[in-house]
Amino acid sequence: MTWLVPLPVILPLAGAGLALTMSRHPRAQRVISVVVLTLVLVAAVSLLGLADRGPLVVDVGGWAAPVGISLVSDRLAALMLSVSAAVTLCVLLYSLAQGLADGDEEAPVAIYHPTYLVLVAGVANTFLSGDLFNLYVGFEMLLLASFVLITLGGTAARIRSGSIYVVVAIASSLVFVVAIALTYSATGTLNLAHLAQRLPEIDPGIALVLQLLLLIAFSVKAAVFPMSAWLPDSYPTAPAPVTAVFAGLLTKVGIYAILRTQTLLFAEGRADELLMTAALITMLVGILGAVVQNDVKRLLSFTLVSHVGYMIFGISLSSQAGLAAAIFYVIHHITVQTSLFLVVGLIERRGGTTSLIRLGGLARVAPLLAILFFVPAMSLAGIPPFSGFLGKLGLLQAGVADGSLLAIVLVIGGVAVSLLTLYVIIKAWNQAFVQDAPDDLPDTTLPRGMVGPTAALVALGLTLTFLAGPLYAYADRAASDLLAQSPYVDSVFSRGDRGVGESPEAAEGTPP
């Protein structure tokens, strides 16, 4: 069944090409996008089941593993793929309904569909990549697509915020390229499994430099303090579905890269204390930024930064409990944050603004909208029984089990930030839904096609609560794989020091 592995990358890319040729037939484009993303979702969920029996590896082009590029779908990758596929499909349906309702004025759809599919392919490529350079290519694919999406329409506000986003993203990519060059010079390989074997053998000082360079490159993408300032400024101006998919997925791609490299390549955990400190400051700075915001989009962007800190906290513990909690938290946060941004898009339509000063009384005029906001918002704040509570509980338990002073400080900080999130959410709830609006709200109705996907995503978030047992167990097994390293490395080098593939000269010849 290894033929399933490349599908989440190939299908959207082929779909993007097809959609580009159909740029004059919007209806055909919509059909292509929906069909492709549905197929990706099916493939990802199948991989989720198959990867539980052991990682699936494909050596691209038939070149055996350290020579060729491998795509690896282990438990972590499959889990991330499934959630991202579900989220991107919901967001696509939402944006289709928005395009139909607006008459496609605000978004030039001819470009939107191919770009969106390339974004999905890039995200899938980073999750599946078993090679550092291929990881870089995946990053660039999703970044270029995100550049186009964030400046869609080329209005003044989007060009202003987009230019900051683009320059920051390119700068972090440059750091990544330098890290790749130095890694190659130090070890002579870029295959992740091969690096896992060779990096412990090189000079520890050089290994530390490589680790920190990679951490910087990924932290910019994941918006870890002090590399987080670009996020709250650039996300809110994009169209609602674009912001939703960026907030849900793009920072998590950075988190995934940190998680993968810190466990597979640098298992000694020499940056753990640095990561813990960064996690604490990220949580605090993010949530303090959210407290003073009056605009619900910016407010959510700041809470996004703040909650990235929780995931870094889990990774920095380097224990099975910590990693499992971090993985569960990533899954929870992708669904919840995306649904919140979609709901904000609905609020903007209903209330005509995202300013909390001008909104008000929405609970009376749009009770369904209030429910759709309330459920993920409470989950974000970590109120039981929602999935956010379970993720935070796991993180706090892992932190207490770690027992070091810094971990205990982080546990206290985590609780405080959770309470502040609740304060922020309640404040937004009061201002937008309960209090009377200063001026009358416009009298509009929400298109059913936009409410539907949002409700589906909120329901998915609720399902995470009900399925928390099996899901947490899956995350726990993924974490134990990550710590053991051997399932990943052994499946890539299935023939001793080579992978499967037809490169007989390379496989049989004596290495120089």
Place this chain on the structure above:
Amino acid sequence: MISTPDFVLVVVIAVLFAGGVYLMLERSLSRVLIGIILVSNGANLLMLVVGGPPGGAPIVGMTPEQEMSDPLPQAMVLTAIVITLGMSAFLLAMAYRSWQLNEHDEVQDDLEDRRLARQAATDQGLRSELGFDGALPATLDEDAAEARDEMALFGEERAEVDWE
């Protein structure tokens, strides 16, 4: 055989990085773009240098195995060059669009920074001298809402207030 990299190439890399970083810290998007191109050329050169000593074309039958150069960094540099080309084209388009809209291509301040600047100007009584027109809203909340609405005018090609 242990060989050290060519000194001249290392110096060139250092110069490209230094000049590129300096330009990337500028405010004009076209200078940032030139800086990015310099740094990424430096990074590509770095990748070539770390690929080991130069040698013949890595094709079996054309060069003896011992004299071959490492093909992998060359393939990676090629990929990186293509990616940089795409990024540069996008940034150029963006700088041009920014010039169309604002008659300059400078990276503009964050919303909050602009509010802070306005507040500071008011506090120091410099408001009229710095060219800020209109009365300041009574409360911080109203000011924030006003700044947001100013930014919310998506469809209109409206020049931003120039703070300099």
